[in-house]
Amino acid sequence: MQYDLAVIGAGVVGLAHAALAVQAGLKVIVLDRDARANGASVRNFGFVTVTGQGQGDTWRRARFSRDVWAEIAPKAGIDVLHRGLLMLAHSPLARQVIEEFSADAMGDACTVWEPDQIRAALPYAIGSGLAGALHSPHELRVESRTAIPKLADWLAAQGVTFQRGAPVVGIEPGRVRTSSDTITASHIAVCPGHDFRTLFPDVIARHAPQECKLHMLRLSDPGWRLPHAVMSDLGLLRYRGYHVCPSQPALAAQLAAEHPALIVDGIHLIVVQSADGSLVVGDSHHYGATVDDFAPESVDRNILDLARATLNLSKSEVIERWIGVYGSAERDAFIETPDPRIAITCVTSGTGASTAFGLAQDTLQALGLLP
Numbered sequence: 001m002q003y004d005l006a007v008i009g010a011g012v013v014g015l016a017h018a019a020l021a022v023q024a025g026l027k028v029i030v031l032d033r034d035a036r037a038n039g040a041s042v043r044n045f046g047f048v049t050v051t052g053q054g055q056g057d058t059w060r061r062a063r064f065s066r067d068v069w070a071e072i073a074p075k076a077g078i079d080v081l082h083r084g085l086l087m088l089a090h091s092p093l094a095r096q097v098i099e100e101f102s103a104d105a106m107g108d109a110c111t112v113w114e115p116d117q118i119r120a121a122l123p124y125a126i127g128s129g130l131a132g133a134l135h136s137p138h139e140l141r142v143e144s145r146t147a148i149p150k151l152a153d154w155l156a157a158q159g160v161t162f163q164r165g166a167p168v169v170g171i172e173p174g175r176v177r178t179s180s181d182t183i184t185a186s187h188i189a190v191c192p193g194h195d196f197r198t199l200f201p202d203v204i205a206r207h208a209p210q211e212c213k214l215h216m217l218r219l220s221d222p223g224w225r226l227p228h229a230v231m232s233d234l235g236l237l238r239y240r241g242y243h244v245c246p247s248q249p250a251l252a253a254q255l256a257a258e259h260p261a262l263i264v265d266g267i268h269l270i271v272v273q274s275a276d277g278s279l280v281v282g283d284s285h286h287y288g289a290t291v292d293d294f295a296p297e298s299v300d301r302n303i304l305d306l307a308r309a310t311l312n313l314s315k316s317e318v319i320e321r322w323i324g325v326y327g328s329a330e331r332d333a334f335i336e337t338p339d340p341r342i343a344i345t346c347v348t349s350g351t352g353a354s355t356a357f358g359l360a361q362d363t364l365q366a367l368g369l370l371p
């Protein structure tokens, strides 16, 4: 069988390539070494974030990806669980940053909410020190753990071939070798997640990628419903888009002085809600060439303390914990074409669920498969 495109990796980035390629009428095969989706793509928040993404390619890719998610989700039977984002500001300086952001072109359609408005929408938000919030209408949230398998099933129904349990051990123009088979394909898209050492390690090494480990928690139903994803103002440090704000460096210094333990563990707060009412709460960031698999309780406690200082969680308890790993580098993502028929696409930041379709579009254009 001759394919137009072989995709290595069935995470969100690989599936996004397969989706755009099959929609363009191409014959596509997806190969993954694992028997089922198991990587960063099913461990994340499922939070397709536009506002706050880094200026330029990441923001452009996120807006495109959000639109594709919105179009494909109903076709693939994937529920959009909530839309939009509320970034809570807990100091006058954080309020200044969100005001500056909403006045910038990247704050398109965002508004600044007063504390009264926040209390009306989120009566369970802890009010003390609340100085305002940035509301963004752009985001959507899916349950990645079920959405990724549903997306793969839908792609299979559209004619995409899947080979799982198929570690790819070698690639040359026109050919992909797995541990037990050889696939012929005129074009090849390598989407290996944070496996930087198996395929084209020399090309990937030019970006000096590291691993980043994150702690994640699921809390039982708190007895209320979130209208939007909620973030604390520590996110104004982590998300690169907010770095356009003139007051952001002063806020960074203030938060570092106020919350040294959170800063050391790279903690900021994202809270999203699942269909059963449970909350996905995170996260932390620890970096290394190879991160360890251990999850110290102190990190979870700091995340929980921050969540409890932000929202009334008196009825919630931790019901699940996990860690996830993604690639990290200076740039949010990179696309390399070591040969005109082969592309390597890696997300090196916590943005892959938000940008996968935009990245796939850029990669398929680089391969000459899309106009």
Ligand SMILES: Cc1cc2nc3c(=O)[nH]c(=O)nc-3n(C[C@H](O)[C@H](O)[C@H](O)COP(=O)(O)OP(=O)(O)OC[C@H]3O[C@@H](n4cnc5c(N)ncnc54)[C@H](O)[C@@H]3O)c2cc1C
Residues within 6 Å of the ligand: 008, 009, 010, 011, 012, 013, 014, 031, 032, 033, 034, 037, 038, 039, 040, 041, 042, 043, 044, 045, 046, 047, 048, 049, 166, 167, 168, 169, 191, 192, 193, 194, 195, 198, 199, 214, 215, 216, 283, 323, 324, 325, 326, 346, 347, 349, 350, 351, 352, 353, 354, 355
């Ligand atoms: C805890 C956590 C929270 C996050 N939250 C968000 C969020 O809210 N929003 C957001 O936008 N992003 C978020 N991210 C980031 C996002 O999840 C990642 O950027 C994205 O999932 C990367 O997708 P991927 O397809 O590149 O990688 P992966 O999901 O890791 O998939 C790569 C696949 O390639 C396969 N593979 C690798 N090498 C081979 C080989 N040689 N042969 C065969 N198969 C191979 C692997 O088995 C794997 O299935 C988060 C990440 C984590 C860990």
